[in-house]
Amino acid sequence: MFEIIKNMFRRKLRTALTVFGIAIGILALVVMGGIAEKLDLLVKGGTDYYADKVQVQSAESNFFITTPLTLDKGEELKKVDGAKCVAASIGTTLDKELEAVNFGPPPLIQGRQTECDQYESFEITLTDGRDITDDDRGKVVLGADLIKKFEAEIGKEIEIRGKKYEIVGLMEKTFTAPDSVALMSFHDAQLVIYEDLPEIVKSQLKATEVTNGFIVNPDNGTDPNELARTLESEVKDIKAVGPKDFEDSIASTVGTFTSIIYGIAIISLLVGTLSIINTMTMSISERTKEIGVKKAIGAKTQDILIEYLTEAGLIGLLGGAIGIGLGTLLVYVINSAMEKTGDKIFLLTPRLLWGALIFSVVLGVVAGIYPALHAARLSIVKSLREE
Amino acid sequence: MAEIVLKLEKVTKTYIMGQNRSAGKAYNAIRKYHKKYESICAKNDEKLEKKMGKTLERAQTAFAKEKYELAYKTITGKNLKKNLKDKGVVVHALNGVDLEIKKGEMIAIMGPSGSGKSTLLNALGLIDDVSSGKVYIDGILASKLKAGKLPEIRAKKLGFVFQSYNLIPTLSALENVMLALRYSGAGRGERRKKAEEALKLVGLGDRMKHTPNELSGGQRQRVAIARSLVNEPAVIFGDELTGELDTKTSTEIMNLLIALNKKKGQTFIIVTHNPEVAKMCQRTIRMRDGKIVK
Numbered sequence: 001m002f003e004i005i006k007n008m009f010r011r012k013l014r015t016a017l018t019v020f021g022i023a024i025g026i027l028a029l030v031v032m033g034g035i036a037e038k039l040d041l042l043v044k045g046g047t048d049y050y051a052d053k054v055q056v057q058s059a060e061s062n063f064f065i066t067t068p069l070t071l072d073k074g075e076e077l078k079k080v081d082g083a084k085c086v087a088a089s090i091g092t093t094l095d096k097e098l099e100a101v102n103f104g105p106p107p108l109i110q111g112r113q114t115e116c117d118q119y120e121s122f123e124i125t126l127t128d129g130r131d132i133t134d135d136d137r138g139k140v141v142l143g144a145d146l147i148k149k150f151e152a153e154i155g156k157e158i159e160i161r162g163k164k165y166e167i168v169g170l171m172e173k174t175f176t177a178p179d180s181v182a183l184m185s186f187h188d189a190q191l192v193i194y195e196d197l198p199e200i201v202k203s204q205l206k207a208t209e210v211t212n213g214f215i216v217n218p219d220n221g222t223d224p225n226e227l228a229r230t231l232e233s234e235v236k237d238i239k240a241v242g243p244k245d246f247e248d249s250i251a252s253t254v255g256t257f258t259s260i261i262y263g264i265a266i267i268s269l270l271v272g273t274l275s276i277i278n279t280m281t282m283s284i285s286e287r288t289k290e291i292g293v294k295k296a297i298g299a300k301t302q303d304i305l306i307e308y309l310t311e312a313g314l315i316g317l318l319g320g321a322i323g324i325g326l327g328t329l330l331v332y333v334i335n336s337a338m339e340k341t342g343d344k345i346f347l348l349t350p351r352l353l354w355g356a357l358i359f360s361v362v363l364g365v366v367a368g369i370y371p372a373l374h375a376a377r378l379s380i381v382k383s384l385r386e387e
Numbered sequence: 388m389a390e391i392v393l394k395l396e397k398v399t400k401t402y403i404m405g406q407n408r409s410a411g412k413a414y415n416a417i418r419k420y421h422k423k424y425e426s427i428c429a430k431n432d433e434k435l436e437k438k439m440g441k442t443l444e445r446a447q448t449a450f451a452k453e454k455y456e457l458a459y460k461t462i463t464g465k466n467l468k469k470n471l472k473d474k475g476v477v478v479h480a481l482n483g484v485d486l487e488i489k490k491g492e493m494i495a496i497m498g499p500s501g502s503g504k505s506t507l508l509n510a511l512g513l514i515d516d517v518s519s520g521k522v523y524i525d526g527i528l529a530s531k532l533k534a535g536k537l538p539e540i541r542a543k544k545l546g547f548v549f550q551s552y553n554l555i556p557t558l559s560a561l562e563n564v565m566l567a568l569r570y571s572g573a574g575r576g577e578r579r580k581k582a583e584e585a586l587k588l589v590g591l592g593d594r595m596k597h598t599p600n601e602l603s604g605g606q607r608q609r610v611a612i613a614r615s616l617v618n619e620p621a622v623i624f625g626d627e628l629t630g631e632l633d634t635k636t637s638t639e640i641m642n643l644l645i646a647l648n649k650k651k652g653q654t655f656i657i658v659t660h661n662p663e664v665a666k667m668c669q670r671t672i673r674m675r676d677g678k679i680v681k
Contacts, residue, residue, distance in 0.1 A: 003555070003557060003558060003562070006557040006558075007557060010557065289553065290553075290555055293549070293553040293555070294555075294566070294570070295514070295538070295541075296512070296514050296541065296547050297541065297542065297546075297547060297566070297567045297570060297614065297615075298538050298539070298541040298542020298543070298567065298570035298571055298618075299538060299542075299570050300535075300538040300570070301538075303538075303570065379515075380514040380515070381509055381514055381515045384514075384549070384553070
């Protein structure tokens with residue numbers, strides 16, 4: 001083993017450049033993978049959240065912009081077969097204007113009626129304080145990523161859209177959407193979206209009549225996807241999103257995006273692989289005579305093979321370790337810089353880091369196979385003649 | 388007849404306790420033919436009886452010869468031929484070489500360039516194959532072994548000392564010697580102990596940690612000699628091993644080999660251009676045009 005390490009550094013610059021090549025590839029894999037992992041978790045969180053319910057919005061809404069509905073729509077929804085419980089739910093952006101660059105869901109204000117809470121399977125744990133109740137006015141519970149943004153602590157007053165709110169609870173980190181949510185009572189949320197409405201609409205409606213969505217829990221045995229279709233066909237001017245719709249629209253898009261991200265990283269690694277092949281081929285041609293000598297004094301083909309594969313694997317391992325180190329550092333720096341906006345782009349998971357390390361070693365070994373086989377099969381007499 | 392077979396059986400049984408498979412084959416053939424012979428004798432067919440008798444005799448002779456190889460010879464080459472193609476022209480690098488080298492001999496092979504001395508050394512040392520002929524090493528018909536078996540024979544039975552030392556530059560003297568022990572399958576602790584002993588034997592007890600770059604030519608060749616003898620091989624081959632050394636160092640190295648030959652009964656086969664080196668050996672084989680000349 002010691003000999004192999006010595007051999008690696010016979011040509012210091014060449015080995016260093018190869019290791020650096022792998023390191024850059026692995027760095028790309030770690031950083032890109034960090035984005036993919038974050039997206040993956042967000043999608044998983046969304047999938048879990050939507051698993052057993054139907055979300056209803058106004059027909060004109062899209063995923064990012066919601067237009068208001070009135071509460072009497074809820075009465076219509078309740079009459080549809082298969083709907084067990086209907087609760088109005090408000091979701092709107094925390095800041096009135098969307099920030100230009102946003103990764104994942106933007107920070108949101110949420111407030112919902114509590115009638116159907118007993119059917120809710122998606123649970124949020126608080127690390128401190130208490131949950132929001134219907135009667136709360138001017139109180140807020142903050143998601144984990146917003147805690148930093150507001151330098152939050154229980155009892156502190158913060159300003160959201162020009163109004164003061166007292167923090168009463170802090171949520172545990174979930175790594176998914178709820179991390180960037182400010183929960184308030186349904187009544188307070190109504191006031192927020194009412195403020196956004198055009199004057200002409202305001203003149204016809206009271207703040208207590210508006211919402212911008214409903215959550216419909218299906219009866220036992222009713223498929224939420226079917227319920228979504230039934231709701232759309234029986235209630236006018238609404239759009240119903242079931243678990244499958246979420247999967248189809250978001251999860252699959254994000255899945256493709258993730259594949260592209262990994263694809264780019266892997267292409268950059270291919271370059272590193274080629275440089276290992278080059279380095280090993282060069283090393284072997286320089287050490288042809290030594291290989292001949294080793295075989296003449298009794299080395300088996302497999303001894304030579306193992307020696308060179310180990311060397312290639314070590315180059316991969318070293319490159320991988322450095323790449324992971326630099327990648328982790330870079331991710332840490334960017335995440336820290338973005339923490340104040342409550343938006344972390346990267347998520348480094350153990351499976352990503354271990355995967356990258358194992359991948360770098362496998363890559364080294366695979367890249368070493370051809371040169372090592374070539375070395376092991378050299379004729380002794382011919383190798384000994386080399387200078 | 389029966390008496391001879393019984394005697395042969397006895398010898399063969401002792402013989403089979405060793406490792407020689409070809410002698411085992413000879414023994415089986417003799418037994419098989421003997422059984423047939425007896426059944427034919429019972430039939431009173433004179434013509435067949437005579438024919439079988441001759442076959443049996445041949446088998447017995449073959450066996451006796453193989454037995455002889457094992458008892459007296461370290462290395463034997465029989466009718467060795469090596470044909471090389473050079474631009475479509477066939478060159479007979481070895482053209483029917485027969486030689487027998489006894490245990491404990493120190494032999495020089497001399498001859499002009501291109502006479503086939505290195506080709507012969509490579510063939511006997513199992514680092515190159517022959518076009519036809521047989522090589523026996525320590526009683527084993529090595530030229531018929533599968534490629535996968537050769538490294539073990541090279542590691543355990545043969546040692547090589549080259550003109551340009553051929554040490555691994557990144558390894559210390561001790562590690563270079565230990566490498567040969569690793570390939571012969573010695574355990575870690577044993578490797579160090581034996582390698583240290585071998586280096587002391589060649590007078591480098593105080594240079595073990597030095598890398599080849601830190602050693603003189605003569606010292607490097609001593610390391611190479613230590614590496615070649617550390618597995619106690621049946622034979623050590625030297626290919627122009629004094630070729631890069633000055634006269635004084637050459638003599639020192641040759642004296643070392645003579646001492647090892649006397650002290651340990653180590654067999655040496657040395658290819659050389661230098662008559663002084665050849666003179667120090669017990670016997671000189673001269674080669675010309677791929678053949679041994681008297």
